[in-house]
Amino acid sequence: MHAQAPPPISAVQSIPHVRIDGLNKWFGALHVLKNIDLSVRAGARIVVCGPSGSGKSTLIRCINGLEPFQKGTIQFEAATLDKDGRDTTKARRQTGMVFQSFNLFPHLTVLANCTLALRRVLLKPAREAEEIAMQHLTAVRIPEKAQAYPAQLSGGQQQRVAIARALCLNPRIMLFDEPTSALDPEMIKEVLDVMIALAGSGVTMVCVTHEMGFAREVAGEIVFMDEGRVVEHASSKDFFSAGAHPRARLFLDTILSH
Amino acid sequence: MGFNFDFALSTIPTIIGAIGMTLLATVLSCLGASALGFTFEMIRRGGGATGLTVRFLIDFIRSTPVLAWLYFLYFVLPFYGIRLGAMTVGILGLSLYYSGYLAEVFKAGIDAIPKGQQEAARALSLTRRDTVIFVIAPQMLRNVAAPLGNYLVSILKATPYLAILAVPEMLGRAFDIASETYRYAEPLTVAGILFLALALILAYGVKRIEQRLLGAGRR
Numbered sequence: 001m002h003a004q005a006p007p008p009i010s011a012v013q014s015i016p017h018v019r020i021d022g023l024n025k026w027f028g029a030l031h032v033l034k035n036i037d038l039s040v041r042a043g044a045r046i047v048v049c050g051p052s053g054s055g056k057s058t059l060i061r062c063i064n065g066l067e068p069f070q071k072g073t074i075q076f077e078a079a080t081l082d083k084d085g086r087d088t089t090k091a092r093r094q095t096g097m098v099f100q101s102f103n104l105f106p107h108l109t110v111l112a113n114c115t116l117a118l119r120r121v122l123l124k125p126a127r128e129a130e131e132i133a134m135q136h137l138t139a140v141r142i143p144e145k146a147q148a149y150p151a152q153l154s155g156g157q158q159q160r161v162a163i164a165r166a167l168c169l170n171p172r173i174m175l176f177d178e179p180t181s182a183l184d185p186e187m188i189k190e191v192l193d194v195m196i197a198l199a200g201s202g203v204t205m206v207c208v209t210h211e212m213g214f215a216r217e218v219a220g221e222i223v224f225m226d227e228g229r230v231v232e233h234a235s236s237k238d239f240f241s242a243g244a245h246p247r248a249r250l251f252l253d254t255i256l257s258h
Numbered sequence: 259m260g261f262n263f264d265f266a267l268s269t270i271p272t273i274i275g276a277i278g279m280t281l282l283a284t285v286l287s288c289l290g291a292s293a294l295g296f297t298f299e300m301i302r303r304g305g306g307a308t309g310l311t312v313r314f315l316i317d318f319i320r321s322t323p324v325l326a327w328l329y330f331l332y333f334v335l336p337f338y339g340i341r342l343g344a345m346t347v348g349i350l351g352l353s354l355y356y357s358g359y360l361a362e363v364f365k366a367g368i369d370a371i372p373k374g375q376q377e378a379a380r381a382l383s384l385t386r387r388d389t390v391i392f393v394i395a396p397q398m399l400r401n402v403a404a405p406l407g408n409y410l411v412s413i414l415k416a417t418p419y420l421a422i423l424a425v426p427e428m429l430g431r432a433f434d435i436a437s438e439t440y441r442y443a444e445p446l447t448v449a450g451i452l453f454l455a456l457a458l459i460l461a462y463g464v465k466r467i468e469q470r471l472l473g474a475g476r477r
Binding site: 064065066089092093095096097099101102103104105106107116117120121165166169 | 372374375377378380381382383384385388392393396397400
């Protein structure tokens with residue numbers, strides 16, 4: 001309703017990977033997500049931004065069932081999340097999640113972090129799991145650290161491993177929850193570079209971030225949230241041009257001015 | 259009749275002969291208490307009516323003397339047709355008693371694991387069981403190594419309680435010698451020193467294990 005029409009898309013890309021309809025969530029009396037409607041098409045690269053407390057992290061945590069919600073549906077191709085969360089397991093299998101604080105398993109090596117779900121969820125034999133994990137570790141440019149423990153890595157390296165770990169399960173959609181917010185400035189670039197490469201490979205991405213440079217370069221669509229609402233959903237080009245919603249304009253001016 | 263050093267020395271082989279029983283009781287009670295304690299904590303964590311019951315049970319166990327448990331299991335259960343051997347009752351009693359404490363230790367160990375770990379496991383579609391086995395338990399063990407080791411030593415020092423059930427462990431054997439010879443100082447001193455030595459060795463071993471656990475992949 002507040003959102004503008006999404007940008008034109010080709011017929012091939014028009015099948016939505018995820019469709020969110022009338023999503024509402026309350027934390028007690030606090031209404032944190034208000035009537036969210038959002039379609040994520042195959043191959044879409046969506047950046048979700050907005051002031052803190054606008055509900056953007058909560059939104060993507062709802063998509064993979066980490067947060068329950070009280071109203072609305074999130075439809076995947078083979079699963080539908082609703083307030084009862086019955087399909088949570090199925091829905092979750094289609095998503096990969098990268099957290100702000102990496103959340104690598106500290107007692108496991110980098111390789112074991114990546115192979116754990118391959119072996120326990122996809123039931124791959126050890127050798128095959130390791131091969132798949134090494135492919136993804138190579139893709140995030142950190143294969144040489146396979147035998148290291150997370151504590152031996154820098155924040156940027158840990159986050160790249162976390163991206164590889166999520167990719168190992170071959171998710172249909174990758175969710176990023178402020179992946180660079182916990183990083184020192186000099187490490188942000190290496191993580192963004194990996195995400196840019198990922199975007200180039202056609203992976204469907206929904207990314208909550210304040211990195212507007214990244215958004216401008218990579219995002220096809222921008223979702224701007226404020227006070228639990230999607231205030232604007234526009235193509236990246238439209239969003240960064242003068243046509244944006246005044247609230248989004250104000251937000252952009254604030255964060256781009258320093 | 260002062261302390262007879264030679265007599266003390268002569269009691270060592272007999273008392274040391276019971277060291278196996280003491281260690282067996284310690285190890286089995288430790289395993290039993292850990293398994294029960296972990297199970298209790300998992301059930302308590304699950305919440306609901308069962309969780310509440312177990313929570314009450316843990317508090318009940320912790321608020322009663324271990325000697326009462328041993329007497330109860332040994333002398334009262336047979337009234338209800340349950341007859342168990344002295345050693346079985348001893349290990350059961352110590353396991354039950356210490357499980358209440360270990361449940362608290364495990365709780366602290368799990369509470370100390372950052373919430374993000376469970377979220378990452380869920381995001382990777384791991385089942386609850388796999389999450390416990392591969393993500394929570396290993397990190398919990400590292401967090402609880404020190405307190406767990408302390409309880410291990412505590413359990414070692416609690417095994418003499420089994421003497422009241424006539425389990426032939428070290429202190430019981432020392433008492434046997436005392437009642438045969440009417441000399442208490444020597445066998446009890448020897449038993450005391452042997453317990454001290456065992457406790458120190460155990461404590462050292464626990465410390466080494468703790469250091470190794472902390473060494474690998476610290477956050």
